Amino acid sequence: MDQPAVSTPYHPRWLRRRVSTYWWLGKPAYLRFILREGSCMFVGWFTLYLLLLLAAVLEGPLAYELFVAWSATPALLALNVVTLAFVIFHAITFFQAAPQAMVVRLGRTRVPPQAVLLGHYAGWIVVSIVVAFFLLGA
Amino acid sequence: MSNRIKLQIARYRPEQESEATFDEYEVPYTKESAVLDGLNYVKDRLDGTLAYRWSCRMGICGSCGMDVNGEPKLTCATFLADYAPGPVRVEPLRNFPVIRDLIVDIDDFMRKLVRVKPWIVREVEKPVADGAYLQTPEQLDEYKQFSMCINCMLCYSACPIYGLDPNFIGPAAIALAQRYNLDNRDEGSAERMRVLSEHDGIWGCTFVGECTTVCPKHVDPAGAIQRYKLTAAVESMKSFFAPRGA
């Protein structure tokens, strides 16, 4: 026996199956993943919306009023309803990933994953209440 | 009398054809019959030319991974009764080149595994006469989950990133690197970090999470990868702002 058989990475007879551009429609989990990633478009849109709001406020009271009126047009309302759905979806999926992605310790004991998750939800509720308080009381 | 179920098994005969085809076989089954038992029945009684891998038939060797109805499974741990009335589609593990029938080539993973140095790395080995390295149960718990990997490749099959870019180092390799990084006896974290921080290392992962879903040993490679991203990112910031001598 002289040299051992070597398998090369580019053996011509091996069947290589191409991945379809629509691979993400193949499984519900893949579709959920792409929707989750797609939620970033709405995060980006709302950031732009906030910048437009800031620009309107800088311009003056009339511009601000026009901005609020513009937000009430059917197209904007529809867009922002979808945006609301997607940013909530983003928050839920991001917080859901947190316990898996980080190990939190208090001293030597490990904080259980459910506590990490509940901590995020608690923070979410507190932050939302604080923001609403400042914006509604104004 | 006995229940029977149809298996639609992917065939690929490179010497005869350039595409995969499906052959259908009907096999008997009981409630304890695994898909692997069905394949063995086909090979023993119906068609001896069927080629596939298996060994321990009890979920520890990692040889019998295949796609069953589109999901990566260990065929020894997947039961025909759960697919009744059938038919059950059995295909080679997705994302790997097919050598023949249900056999895929996993050399790519074997090369990647070696690169992450899946062994205890010590600067200076302790002489045997000095006794064993000691480890408390808590220190074991740090990495035990990641040591459960049986290299079955179901995670690579489920990972769409690996499917789209075979250069991606992949879930099992990273989980196994973590198994050693988190082991208190190991001193090789820096060496592994060099490999894992490459472009096709951990940063290729977008946390789809399917690897963890399909893992038959509950290793949670997705968790290992995300945790390591944080470790690597902190290390990167530390070395950027306060570089130590190379």
Next chain:
Amino acid sequence: MSRHLEPLLWMLFSAGGVVSGMLMPVLVLLFGLAFPLGWVDAPTYDAIRALLANPLAALVLFALVVLSLFHWAHRFRHTLYDGLQIKHLNEVIAVVSYGVAIVGSGIAAYLLWQLS
């Protein structure tokens, strides 16, 4: 230098994910629906001006805009690469995405500075 870039971008993406997840739902609800539809009164011009002049509020808003933009840029770039397999334009897409994030951050800084 470049090997520190990817970890940094990932950290910005992660921080952006948390901050946008915490703050955006209530802001979209109020500014996107409640105020335009009149469910509650929108802040008066003077009130919102005063709020934005508050350094803490301006800081939080700045952090939200910057981190959300980098969150969007990172995810957008990766999704085009993986989801739509636009690999040959990878560098162009990366430069454009993070470029937009940088420009947007600059605009936010300018606007908030002017409003203070």
